[in-house]
Amino acid sequence: MSILEVSHVSIRYMTGDFKDIGLKEYVIRHLKKDYRVVEFWADKNITFSLERGDMLGIIGTNGAGKSTLLKAVSGIMEPTQGHVKRKGTIAALLELASGFDKELTVKENAYLRGAMLGYTRKFMDEMYEQIIEFAELKGFEDRPFKHLSSGMKSRLAFSIASMVKPDVLILDEVLSVGDGAFRKKSEAKMREIMGGGTTTILVSHSIGQVRQMCNKVLWLHKGEQKEFGDDVEGICDRYEAFLAGKKK
Numbered sequence: 001m002s003i004l005e006v007s008h009v010s011i012r013y014m015t016g017d018f019k020d021i022g023l024k025e026y027v028i029r030h031l032k033k034d035y036r037v038v039e040f041w042a043d044k045n046i047t048f049s050l051e052r053g054d055m056l057g058i059i060g061t062n063g064a065g066k067s068t069l070l071k072a073v074s075g076i077m078e079p080t081q082g083h084v085k086r087k088g089t090i091a092a093l094l095e096l097a098s099g100f101d102k103e104l105t106v107k108e109n110a111y112l113r114g115a116m117l118g119y120t121r122k123f124m125d126e127m128y129e130q131i132i133e134f135a136e137l138k139g140f141e142d143r144p145f146k147h148l149s150s151g152m153k154s155r156l157a158f159s160i161a162s163m164v165k166p167d168v169l170i171l172d173e174v175l176s177v178g179d180g181a182f183r184k185k186s187e188a189k190m191r192e193i194m195g196g197g198t199t200t201i202l203v204s205h206s207i208g209q210v211r212q213m214c215n216k217v218l219w220l221h222k223g224e225q226k227e228f229g230d231d232v233e234g235i236c237d238r239y240e241a242f243l244a245g246k247k248k
Contacts, residue, residue, distance in 0.1 A: 002049040002085075003199050004073070004168055009082035011043045011068050041223055042068040045082070048218055048228045052167075055200040057210035057232070059239055060220035061246075066203045067172055069220070073201065074170050088167025091117070093158065100153065102146035106137055109145045113160045127163050134189075135159035136182065155182060162189050165196055172203045187213065207236050 015038045043065040050056055058066050071077045073084055074092040099116050100109045110131055114124040132138060135155040140148065148156075171190070190213070194200055204210055210217060210232070217235040219226040221242075227235050 001051075003052050003087045004050045005085040006046055006048050006069075006073060007082050007085070009043060009046045009069070009072055009079040009084060010041060011065070011072055011077070012080040013040045013042055014038070015040065041080075043072070043079075043220075044223045044225075046218075046220070046225050047082075048216075048225075050168075050199050050201075050216065052199055053194065053197050054216055055194055055202065055214045056216045056218060057214035058201065058203045058218045058220065059205075059207065059210060059236070060226075061243075063222065064220040065223040066220055070170055070172055070201065070203065086168065090168045090170065091161060091164050091166035092170040093161045093172065100145055100157075102144070104145055105142050106132075106145055106148065106156065107141040110156065110160060113157065117161060117164065119164070131156075131159045131163060134162075134185075158186055162186075162193065165193065166198060169193060169198050169200045171200065173205070207240060211236050 046065075046069060048056070058069070060066055068077075070092065072079050073086075074090055075084075075086070076092070099113055101112060104112065107128075110128060111121075111124050115121075119127075132141060135152075135158070137148075137152060137156060140152070145153070169190075187209070190200065190202075202210070202214060214232055216228070216230050217232050218228045219235055219239050227238070229235065
């Protein structure tokens, strides 16, 4: 039985004059039909399903609609058309560096981020040392968060989020944080989580990473679904050929 079903999902953004005028002016223009609306479909008719323990790699060039789709899957936004059926808990690592207070210390931010993810104080007390050790931030705990490099901030966010064991885990380019050694460690952590039955969705520009870690692939291009399936090598080969053709 599928743990996640995405059925004919389309997501529309609307822009135009109404975004830059007040309510009164909008009503007047609406009555006169004197305003401009521009529709942009970030995703169009996306359909796929995942079983427990699957790891889906979503590939595509910038502007393909990958991050927008993740927001719909995670429940951050509702699709304009179609629907998403989810079973169990979902944890999404979409913007690692967001949600921190730069004026607080590293330790205070760790507890703050944990609270935002729904962790109890007891859980954070028990896991704090493990979080700091995994993030390689021993000795930085009492420093202001704003003094950390972007890589250190991302390592802390990843470490906190990876302590939970959700039914579905969504990762948007988060396995590229830190140096080569930390990336290997974060990949190993993801394999550990997956080994526990967690279904994972990974957006990555690293095709090698998708080949190594994923058992299913979804290829998006300009909001449209090009391919989906378990032929990981074949889909990745065709995507790389597509990229090579664009560069010629």
